[in-house]
Structures are given as structure tokens and as C-alpha cells.
Amino acid sequence: MPSDSQKTAILRSWVGKADDDFKMANHAFTMGADCPFTSLCFHVQQCVEKYIKTLLALHEVDFPMTYDIGRLIQLLPVDIRLPLDVSTQELLANYAVAARYPGDDEPISMAEARRALSVMRKVRKVVRSILPDVVLRKTKRL
Secondary structure, eight states: OOOOHHHHHHHHHHHHHHHHHHHHHHHTTGGGGGGGGHHHHHHHHHHHHHHHHHHHHHHTOOOOOSSOHHHHHHHTTOOOOSOHHHHHHHHHHHHHHHSSSSOOOOOOOOHHHHHHHHHHHHHHHHHHHSOOOHHHHHOOOO
């Protein structure tokens, strides 16, 4: 079992990685119609996935390295509720893999990207409300 300081460092690392994807998705959307929406939605999925993994790490739950958000949600303590219904989980899973490779001819619209960003922001807000303040405090970057 990690010490409190080790656990805090691990959680901060997960939050940092999740927030990198959060920033990339939000920044990409500022490009308007020139935005690569599949890339934006990939970062949305990654942000949500990493925030869920942060919660799992907080509760010291072992988890697989997977893109499957539904599988990760099943590992969360029962009292944690995220704003992710099954259809949204499946959509996010599609952003992680299928939408990024040739063969998926269904483009992602600006409206769909906007909805994905909304989901990401809601999940981030819920997760950050659960995390201890010490995890969310800014640390100096080298």
C-alpha cells in the first residue's frame, strides 16, 4: 500500500494527464469548422477515462489498462455516480478507437463535438468534487 504522499503523487499524475486531454479538447474546439473533431473527441474520451482511473486509484481499486469506460465504471464504488449513461459510454468508446482509424466513414459534427465536450466537463466537475483538495492543488512544473 502506498504512503499518503505516494498516493497523492499518483493521483496528481492522473489528474495532470486527464487535464492535458481536457485542455487539448477545449483548445481544439476553438478552431471552429477547421477543428479535427475526431481528434477532439479522442481527447474527450481520454480525459473521461483518466478521471475515472483517478477515482479508482483514489479508492485503491486495481484496474486494467483499457479504453472501455463502461468496464471501468463497474469497478467504481457503488456510491459514485458519474453522468455517463450506457449510450454515452459506448459513444466515448467509439471515440477511443473506431473513429480514429480509416474505415469509419461517419464524420463527427461540430454539434456532436460540442456535446462530447459537455459530457467531459460534467465528468471532470463531478470527479474533482470527490477528490481531496491536496490532490487538486497546483504543483510547480519544471
